[in-house]
Amino acid sequence: MKILIVDDDPLVGQSLQLLLNKEKDLTVIGNVTNGQEAIDFCKEKTPDLILMDIQMPVLNGIESTKIIKRTYPIIQIMMLTTFKDARNIRLALKAGAEGYLIKSNSIEKMAEQIRALQSGATVLTPDVLQTLMQQGKKGLEQLTDREVEITTLVGEGLSNKEIAKQLYLGEGTIRNVISTILDKLEIRDRTQLAIFYWQKKHNDT
Template identity: 65%
Template sequence: MGKEEDFDIVHLATNGQEAIEFCTKEQPDVILMDIQMPIMDGIESTKKIKDQWPRVSIMMLTTFQDERNIRLALKAGAEGYLLKSASVENMAQQIRAIKAGSTVLDADVLKTIVQPDRKALEGLTERETDIVELVAQGLSNKEIAEQLFLSDGTVRNTLSIVLDKLEIRDRTQLAIYYLQRQNG
């Protein structure tokens, strides 16, 4: 990054805890954060930094391309996820985009999310799978409750549990997630 005149490297932290401690003194515009670090990993430190300093943008810069780490990092508040194999020019461009308020995902990272592991639904119970299937068919919570002879509250609670298990934000993403696995 030495040839990027609009960047100043203000600190190099060796672990997530050190990154948090630096933020208590000075809040940088952008943090490049690795996932695997000693003392505190990048996902945990990202969450703590974003909780305290939401205006600090965080780009995960890592070798990990698995769906679980990508989703955890984004859920923790990272605005970007870039692989260390990216060129310096691409990296600089993505950092500028994050600083400008965009969310950035490496092309290979995006493929990992769009075409995820087909076994991911295996962790659900039969009842949870039934509800996910009905969500994918476009049924409302009330319609699902009627069809499965459940209360609206039970459907809402079960959907909340499923969204947490699969680390998915909302029912639309859940439906897409389910249909991709059935049709792919």
């Protein structure tokens, strides 16, 4: 797998490159220090995966992730950061990142999660999931009763058509309400909304 490392600390980037290159199936093909350099790199070469820091000069990791995923959707992006707050996690997932790792993870764990991401899994380590679960109750407080009701039905697997029929509303109305819910909760899509619902349900039991 060809990897691009994006981190504003050159020492961190060089250390990761040295350690990851020891893995037989991983090859670091680039090492840049901000989001704009990552975008420019992707114009010249196409990595399979980007390890992306969040807080960087010129262009941060979340904004550059949005641009890269819009232009090169085939490239997978794993956020690799010291920030474990729910807001950054949700913004990163909404931007299109398929994974979110904390830098304190061992290189062995990091390599394992990179391979999991390559196989198609969304990679959220237990500490990241715990942060999201703790945020669940607070997140729902932003929603109206109707929005909570629709979130519950999405979580239970109902389609927009089925929700509309059950609530005696138009499908267009349901789409608009779900869009509003996603914006409020800073969630990327209805799949992430369903995950959010079940995390909240689990957290309350």
